[in-house]
Amino acid sequence: MIAKRIIPCLDVDAGRVVKGKKFQDLSDVNDPVTLAKYYNDEGADELVFYDITATSEKRDIFLQIVEQTAESVYIPLTIGGGIRTVEDFKRVLRAGADKVSVNSAAVIDPQLITAAALKFGRQCVVLSMDVKRNEDKGCTIYTHGGRINTGIDALEWAVKGESLGAGEIVVNCIDTDGIRNGYDLEITRKISEEVRVPVIASGGAGKSEDFYQVLQHGKADAALAASVFHYGDIRIRELKSYLDNKGIHVRRC
């Protein structure tokens, strides 16, 4: 059987790793290539690099970072941030990415998912969605780093994304992100039960038990986290040993 995955996510701005707290308050942490190697050695199952560089002229720095990383780690690498066209997919795949994640651009133009899946295969198209609970006990899709409420229902979007060709779905919960008090188990589970592609939980990891909860009760196939790993609060090696003891099927190495 397929192992549940632990995925560190690195937000990269102009070639440096940062971590946002509720998408604001960024603080510089480390060099992406060094950090990628470190996580690789710690037993990360995959890495996500998220480009948050605002200015286009600095985007090339990011591609160089992707290239250097792909040359020095031997686990899958997912790239996200600023992907708007099939051409953008091609650029990062050429630089050495294995998967590409789209967020806002897919909401604006859902056909982007289909076009990319047809050209590169659905296994490399990751649909990342920022979701927030609403007053009607449902969840809504937000775009542009959580600033714009699209009014689209999260479950509907996940199902549509899968049918358009997404090979994987990242559910990032805005309400729990940066709080470090656990993933949103309910939203993650609902989406996971609704789609047949793997679901990656994101937003809210604070302690080892949070990972267990979302992989077990949130029915996630993978759990993504940033700051708990960057600040060394949780070591991936120890986390996996903990999960293994709790009966979660993880890759030990």
Place this chain on the structure above:
Amino acid sequence: MIAIVDYGVGNLKSVNKAFQYLGFQSLITSDPKEIDKSDAIVLPGVGAFKDAMEQLKKNDLAQCIKENVGKKKLILGICLGMQLLYEKSYEDGEWEGLGLLKGEIVKFNSQLKIPHMGWNKLSKRFDDDLGRGIEDGEYVYFVHSYYLDTHAKDDILFNTQYDVDVPAVVRNGNIIGMQFHPEKSGGTGLKLLRNFGELIK
């Protein structure tokens, strides 16, 4: 020198860098002359079987590979590259492969999620130099929707379980295939690539 065959598909850089990291000389090439000169061939592959075979034929690479393998040169097919080594694939139709090994590539008929994507365990069937240092239960990274169906069970060194037994590492003399991506499979993948490189005499 290990020649990594470039026929316009997929990310070849990772395979190339992995060999170089392990201390082997390798190059990415689409030139049959370079392949003729090489000590071993790596046939990578991502994408559709039919397109890949067309590309190989169009560039005279299919013939070149067959001749080299006929002269007992080592070849490693990775992922789709492994599938191309076989007689036939039923991926969206029925397509002829290189026919270097006996067997067919068939679709998963399973309730499980397809593609079979992620880290799955290797189970060892036979001891072989290629699998040296690999323990039963080590994980490797798979991404595929079709798998090998073959009567040549003696060729299967490692299986993985995904509802059915999926051949993961195959070997028949100088012809080797890995259904997963060794270049994306962490330390286990690197060990397998090193073992392959060390088979070069």
